[in-house]
Amino acid sequence: MSDLPASDLPPETVLKTTPLYEAHVALGAKMVPFAGYSMPVQYADGVLKEHLWTREHAGLFDVSHMGQARLRGVAPLSAFEEVTPSDFIGLKPGKQRYSVLLNREGGIIDDLMAARPIRPDGSGDDGLFVVVNGACKDNDFRVIDDELSPQVTIERLEDRALIALQGPKAVDVLKRHVPEVAAMVFMDARLLEGFGTDLIVSRSGYTGEDGFEISVPAHAAATVWNQLLADEHVRPIGLGARDSLRLEAGLPLYGHDLDETTSPIEGDLAFAVSKKRRDARDFPGAARIANELSQGPFRVRVGLKVLEGAPAREGAEVADEDGQVVGKVTSGGFSPVLRQGIALAFVPPLHSEPGTKLKVLVRGKPQACEVVKTPFVPHRYVRKP
Numbered sequence: 001m002s003d004l005p006a007s008d009l010p011p012e013t014v015l016k017t018t019p020l021y022e023a024h025v026a027l028g029a030k031m032v033p034f035a036g037y038s039m040p041v042q043y044a045d046g047v048l049k050e051h052l053w054t055r056e057h058a059g060l061f062d063v064s065h066m067g068q069a070r071l072r073g074v075a076p077l078s079a080f081e082e083v084t085p086s087d088f089i090g091l092k093p094g095k096q097r098y099s100v101l102l103n104r105e106g107g108i109i110d111d112l113m114a115a116r117p118i119r120p121d122g123s124g125d126d127g128l129f130v131v132v133n134g135a136c137k138d139n140d141f142r143v144i145d146d147e148l149s150p151q152v153t154i155e156r157l158e159d160r161a162l163i164a165l166q167g168p169k170a171v172d173v174l175k176r177h178v179p180e181v182a183a184m185v186f187m188d189a190r191l192l193e194g195f196g197t198d199l200i201v202s203r204s205g206y207t208g209e210d211g212f213e214i215s216v217p218a219h220a221a222a223t224v225w226n227q228l229l230a231d232e233h234v235r236p237i238g239l240g241a242r243d244s245l246r247l248e249a250g251l252p253l254y255g256h257d258l259d260e261t262t263s264p265i266e267g268d269l270a271f272a273v274s275k276k277r278r279d280a281r282d283f284p285g286a287a288r289i290a291n292e293l294s295q296g297p298f299r300v301r302v303g304l305k306v307l308e309g310a311p312a313r314e315g316a317e318v319a320d321e322d323g324q325v326v327g328k329v330t331s332g333g334f335s336p337v338l339r340q341g342i343a344l345a346f347v348p349p350l351h352s353e354p355g356t357k358l359k360v361l362v363r364g365k366p367q368a369c370e371v372v373k374t375p376f377v378p379h380r381y382v383r384k385p
Contacts, residue, residue, distance in 0.1 A: 016037045016065075018062055019064060019219075020222060024039075024040040027040075030042050030043075035133070035135035043237075050236075050238060050241035053167075058165055058168070059234070060225065060234050061237050062163060063163070063206075066137070067141065067156070068131055068162060071127055071144070071148075071154060072125075073127075076126065077116075079151050082147060082284075085274065088114065090276070091114075093122070094117065094118040096116075097187070099113075101140055101144070103260055105284075108264065108267065110132050111254055111269075112140070115128065115189035116128065116129070117201075118189070119190070124191065136254065157215070162213060163228075164206070164207075164214070165234070166207040166245075168209065168210060170211040171212075174212055178195075178201065181201060184201070184203040186383050187203065190202075197217055199216055201214050201215075206242065206249075208250075208377060210380050243333070247331055248375065249374075256330050257344050263289055265292040265297050266292070266299055266300055266346070268300060268301040273289060273293075278293065299349075301345070302344070302371050303371065303374035304360065305341070305342055305372050305376070306332075306342065306343065306367060307340075310362050310363075311334045311341030312341055312343045312369070313329065316329040318351075318359070318360050318361075319359045320351060321358070326351050327351070328345060329344070335377070344374075357370055
């Protein structure tokens, strides 16, 4: 999950700030407009070093621009299934699930995380803790309210910050402050105490690495941030490296790789459409999605490795070996780990098999590329043995 680019903001927009704005400025961060907020794109180390540090140690990200909310009501789990294609009735307490908010044509309004966090003793509540993309949050919550009110009420958590700690050293760092996180596995969600305050912690993230997303009261955000940064294994990481990390992990960026015309099947997110829901066909756009599951979509999201020349950027055309344009790059850049260009693109199914040789047009020049399975760099999530 991520957000629309800064360029989508009107020039007269008055930028908001997160509770960590002053901390970023004090660290010498380069601040840029992003999703309506002033956010750090990089710190003194620069994007390349920040990227590699996260892969090797632990990177600390401010993602407080994201939308956090509690969905409450008589039956919020079943109600949420009216706007998503996932099985939330079957979501166990203490677990989190990735899903998509759908329009009536089966297009993706946004992608999101929804969890049922519990305390160490197993207690919790029957609501959902939802995190959506920052640039989309006002519309997302409006859609949910329009579709599900009055059976569900939305409690927007505007008084909370969101911090992500990502990388192979993340668990060792965080368990010194919150010992319970050591027993969590990927997509667990817990209500915990740490740093002298209440936390909502999930073992997840947007880098492909092991790590955690930590929701904290806004007044405690700077304390948590600074205590984590005091560890020698932790450095602050900006939006630039967050984007290159998620690209290596093959994770889509909303507003680029996903939008309201894209179905979950086209977007390579068929896993978000649960088997139970496929059979019931009781979600928005079910007819289109069922047809794409059985007959195949007209286009699919694939990974590309650029075999020669400069990295392909968003908007670059993709051609077959005869030079016929067949698709378009939606995200692209240089992989610091692989040390070559990588990209996500939409192409017809005929050209989507791994190993397929294609060409990408960079500044009008055709460059050889190859369809590959994603992620480009293996995920390192911690799962149950």
